[in-house]
Amino acid sequence: MAELDDIDNWLFDNSSDSSQEHEHFLQFSKVFLPCMYLVVFAFGLVGNSLVLVIYFFYQKMKSLTDLLLMNLPLADLVFVCTLPFWAYAGTHEWVFGTVMCKTLRGIYTVNFYTSMLTLTCITVDRFTAVVLATKAFNQQAKRMMWGKVLCFIIWVVSLLVSLPQIIYGNVMYLDKLICIYHNGAISTAVLATQMTLGFFMPLLTMVVCYSGIIMTLLHARGFQKHKSLKIILLVVAMFLLTQTPFNLAKLIQSTNWEYHAMTSFKYVILVTEAIAYLRACLNPVLYAFVGLKFQKNFWKFVKDVGCIPYLGVSSQWKSSEENSKTCSASHNAEATSMFQL
Template sequence: METTTPIYDEYYEDERCNTTSIIDFGNIVTPLFYSIVTILGLIGNILALVILVKYENLKSITNTLILNLAISDLVFTASLPIWAHYHLYGWTLGESLCKIIHFIFYLGFYSCSIILILMTVYRYIAVIAPLSNIVSTTGFYSIIVSVIVWVMSILAASPAYIFSKTEESGYCGYMKQNWNLYWEYMQNGVFMLSSLVFVFCYSHILYRLLRPSPQRRNKTLKLIFILVVVFFVGWAPYNITIFWQTTHFWPDQAKVVLADICETEKKLHFAFYISRFFAFSHCCLNPVFYVFVTVKFKTHLKKILQRWCNKKSVQKRQSRLTIVSLTSGEDLNM
């Protein structure tokens, strides 16, 4: 197996510092982790999409946003096997796919952020001003919301497609250090904006819910709150780590002795792998909370599983009857 440098941190590597053991750890654990997340993410999000399309009212803005979140997670999940291949063999899949895979990564992150911001703001309005016209909007407005989510996400992620390049050495990323720093700070900025919106809205929602008058739709609020917490817990360590990595390029860092730089770099490499595991796992965790938090999702999932089991049992019975018929010389069509 060829040893490659880790994704997104190639430009942090200092040839004077020996981080081979940590990189080997990442190259072994990361493909295995991505494989597990891919399987769980595909199953969970496909089931979520089936349930939403088959049983739920998609004219509801909340259901529409959950549908878009499942699509976002599904797109992000589908890219993980390619990242696993990159870890194992370096980039061997051509420049076009390199551009697409970077685009998909940022499309998944930005769309997830935008969707959760809209879900939080919408629920904030529903609790603070339940008689507002925004709360009662359905139908065509759900389509508009979906278009806004994906247009904004595509525009935000499109530079990643334009500026990603490949090298014969097996590298897929940005050729200039400034672009690497730009994308790190851009991602940090979007995460900070999302966090501020979450803190502001949920602090006000919590204050309102603690008042004597009970609020309706607390289960929906609980689901959205959990999704936001999963997003924050997953992406916060990753964003802190990549921000801390960029400080190596600040002017004062030139005064730090090499031994300190190497020790810090080793810790950052390890933190990068672990925090990325948390960040990338969000795409398979969201469907789990759809089921555990909402009774309707749990009920619909049971219906799907029962129908699937019944269909399998009918097929088995028909298969056994066919075998009996063939061995006894009878014709079932008669």
């Protein structure tokens, strides 16, 4: 997924469309995209903040999976915190100055790449934990140490590939003040990087790793097998449904400059971009709340803040943990409980 593709850069170029069609698109964009930004911001803020609170105060970092699952909501949280600025700019104009333009574009882009690279690492980690269970167990301490290095590398790489957005981000006046990124000399390289790190690499990793995981689970025994398979399919489906439309639209747009001036294609870019942003809301659910350990700590948090009665959750989780221990009697059984994080 590209970040805040320079919709505003060609938003006002209506050379191939009637002024009436262009005006209708302007009105639609002023309402639709800011509303979607605010929806993603609200749900993403609550969901990712809740995940981070539970990981910081209730869940000890005992494995590489825990470390990566904390890095993901952190990246998504910073990502969604930039959206209110773009929502205001989409409705009115950019009033935050050049420094904020460069800063917010940089923050937005860094956390987009961090989120997608972390997602890729989580997929590889799950493959290792299930398919190479014995090796992963024996090297758990070493994997934890390298996990911290890996998280640092992810943020550094994300910063490096985001430099064009920071360097060439600027405020321009095109009927109104807008914060845009535009540099024709390196735009192709930037798009290629976005498509590679933001879509094709995570997708290819999911296909390869989850195929291996599914084959392992199909040969394993345990009550968690069918649940794990459903979750895997849900993870892949979520990624495909939210990321494929926008990346496909960007790929098509890059093949012919005429698409930049087509009002109908501007609608496609706008809507698919908004759909792609939904990942920041769905990630907390798919990568944290499905874990039994996380769910247990979530109910502890709910009890501590006094929202609802505990409702006998302790005994429920005790039973789940006993079943989990029974299921973990062999390495194959351990594989089936991969989502009991």
